Amino acid sequence: MDGLDALKAKYLTAVANVADEAGLEDLRVAALGKKGEISALMSGLGKMEPDQRKAAGAMLNVLKDEIDAALRAKKAALGDAALNERLRSEWLDVTMPARPRRVGSIHPVSQVMEELTAIFADMGFAVAEGPQVESDWYNFDALNIPPEHPARQEHDTFFMNRAEGDDRPPHVLRTHTSPVQIRAMTAQGAPIRVIAPGRVYRMDMDQTHTPMFHQVEGLAIDRNISMANLKWTLEEFCRAFFEVPSVELRFRASHFPFTEPSAEVDIRCSWEGGQLKIGQGDKWMEILGSGMVHPKVLAAAGVNAAEWQGFAFGMGIDRIAMLKYGIPDLRAFFESDLRWLRHYGFAALDMPDLAGGLSA
Ligand code: DAH
16 A cells, blocks of 8 residues: 555645646546546455455545545635635726716707796796697787788798698798797686797798797786786796896887787896806897787687786797807707717706706
């Protein structure tokens, strides 16, 4: 049994040097497997004399246990190393800030519509809607703009074709959101408080005009509504929308067929170094038209003008979006240039609300 020491040294060295679990298993089979070296020596015991067998058997058992222990210890060590390696390679720093992945962008016009809807909702205005293809009665007549009225020409109207032989007046692409006043009052009567944001169309195209643009109409009818309520409402809106502590509005007498009296409203601002500031400075920027709803308009919508009165206004949404977010060219709004949208757009999950800050 002199060879046992050599055998022991051979296996212990091999176990110490083996690099992975597969190699270790090969060693186990070679030493202790059914046809392994130790097993072969064990089966040789049967041919020995009893005394010899006893001594050799004990030595072989010790050797077998030693090799077995070495194999197990190595197996555990390899397992730990594998786990450590995995932990090291899969390590991640859960304290790092998440990288926000942008899923599309919200167009500034949509953003501004959400903002102004939130502000007016807070003041008790619901959102009303009307069709973009409108009859000319709603778009003009009901708003006290009869066919011969010069305001019809000023609207640069797009007319829809009628079928051959159909001589009813053509439908138009609505030239303003004011027809929604008529639809809302007809449907709901008075009292009423609504805004109507949406698309409008006029045949016009230059740096400050596009054939399609956006307006928001406002309408508040009750028993005692006056110009004072109009002024307060618009000031509240501008303060909230432009996110400044105070604004100053200037009401200029004007004329619209659907209001009497009528006023155009300018907001105080300054232009310094190409930077627009709302609420301070010595410049005025026109932002909307408004007035007390004309009795004929109330009548057209079936509202008794002897009992009810109120104000209306119409404001350009694209205009106030440009002012608030410093966007220089109106035409770029509608060119569908993704680079522009990525620059001026808003994150999709950032819904504006008054509590959270509108454009935070
Ligand atoms: N509809 C007008 C326009 O497009 C804007 C307007 C002015 C709306 C006065 C109103 C208003 O409701 O009272 O130019």
